[in-house]
Amino acid sequence: MKISRFDISSRILHWSHALVFFWLLTTGVALFLTPKSLLGDPIIKMVHLYASLPFIILPLIIYLRGSVSTRNDIKELMGWARDDINWFIGLLKKNKADVRGKFNGGQKANFLLVLLLMSGFVLTGFVVWMKSMFSRSFVELNFIIHDSLAIFSILLLSGHIILALYYIESMKSIIYGKADAVWAKEHYPDWFLKEKRDLLNR
Numbered sequence: 480m481k482i483s484r485f486d487i488s489s490r491i492l493h494w495s496h497a498l499v500f501f502w503l504l505t506t507g508v509a510l511f512l513t514p515k516s517l518l519g520d521p522i523i524k525m526v527h528l529y530a531s532l533p534f535i536i537l538p539l540i541i542y543l544r545g546s547v548s549t550r551n552d553i554k555e556l557m558g559w560a561r562d563d564i565n566w567f568i569g570l571l572k573k574n575k576a577d578v579r580g581k582f583n584g585g586q587k588a589n590f591l592l593v594l595l596l597m598s599g600f601v602l603t604g605f606v607v608w609m610k611s612m613f614s615r616s617f618v619e620l621n622f623i624i625h626d627s628l629a630i631f632s633i634l635l636l637s638g639h640i641i642l643a644l645y646y647i648e649s650m651k652s653i654i655y656g657k658a659d660a661v662w663a664k665e666h667y668p669d670w671f672l673k674e675k676r677d678l679l680n681r
C-alpha cells in the first residue's frame with residue numbers, strides 16, 4: 480500500500496528550486512574558475528545573474544499560489560518543538576527518538592539552513608553585482624562570503640543527496656509523490672495516523 484507524501488505543488492517547488500540552484504552553482508563555479516580575461520566570462524556572469532531572479536521569485540510564487548498542502552509543509556518545517564531537540568539528542572546518543580510530525584529535526588534544520596543560505600546568497604550577490612556602490616574592501620569581503628556559502632552548500636547538498644539515496648522511499652516520495660505505507664508508519668508514525676484518519680474522513 481502507498482501513502483501520499485508530497486503533492487504536485489510541493490514537488491514542483493522542490494525540483495524547480497533544485498534546478499535553479501544547480502544552475503547557479505554550475506555558473507558560479509565556472510565564474511570562479513574562468514580567468515576574467517576570457518570571452519566566456521561576461522556571458523556566464525549574465526546567465527548567473529539572470530538565474531538569481533527565479534531563485535528568489537519562483538519559491539515565493541509557488542508558496543503563495545501553490546496548494547494548501549505545500550503551505551502546511553512549509554509551516555511545519557518552520558515550527559520547532561521540544562520533540563525536535565529530543566530528536567537531535569537521540570541522534571547523539573544513538574538512540575532513535577520518535578518523530579512527532581511529517582518531518583524530523585534534521586529535515587527542519589536542513590530547511591532552516593537552506594533559507595539562511597538563500598538570504599546570504601541574495602545579500603552578498605547583490606553587493607558583488609553592484610560593486611561600484613560599495614568600497615573595494617567590502618566587495619572583496621562579500622566575494623569571500625559568497626564563495627564560502629557556495630562551498631558550504633555543496634557540503635550540505637552532498638549530505639542531503641546521500642540521505643535521499645539511503646532512504647529510497649523518501650526519494651520515491653519526492654519524485655512520484657507517494658511512499659510505502661509500512662515505511663511511513665515506521666518513520667513518521669503520528670503523521671501516518673493523521674493521514675489515514677484524514678483519508679477515512681474524506
Ligand code: HEM
Nearest residue numbers: 503504507508510511524531600601604605607608622629
Ligand atoms: C540571488 C542569488 C545570487 C546572486 C544575485 C549572485 C550574484 C553573483 C555575482 C554578481 C557574482 C560576481 C560575478 C563577477 O563579477 O565575476 C557571483 C559570483 C559567484 N557566485 Fe553568485 N549569485 C547568487 C547565487 C549564487 C549561488 C546559489 C551560488 C552557488 C551555489 C553562487 C556561486 C557563485 C560563485 C562560486 C561565484 C564566483 C565568485 C568568485 O569569482 O570568487 N551564487 N554571483
Ligand code: HEM
Nearest residue numbers: 493496497500586587589590593639640643649650652653
Ligand atoms: C539531486 C538533488 C536532490 C535530491 C535527490 C533531493 C532529495 C530530497 C528528498 C528525498 C526529500 C524528501 C524528504 C522527505 O521524505 O521528507 C527532499 C526534501 C527537501 N529538499 Fe531536496 N533533494 C535534492 C536537491 C535539493 C536542493 C538543491 C535543495 C535546496 C537548495 C533541496 C532542499 C530540500 C528541502 C528544504 C527539503 C525539505 C526538508 C527535508 O526533507 O530535508 N533539495 N529532498
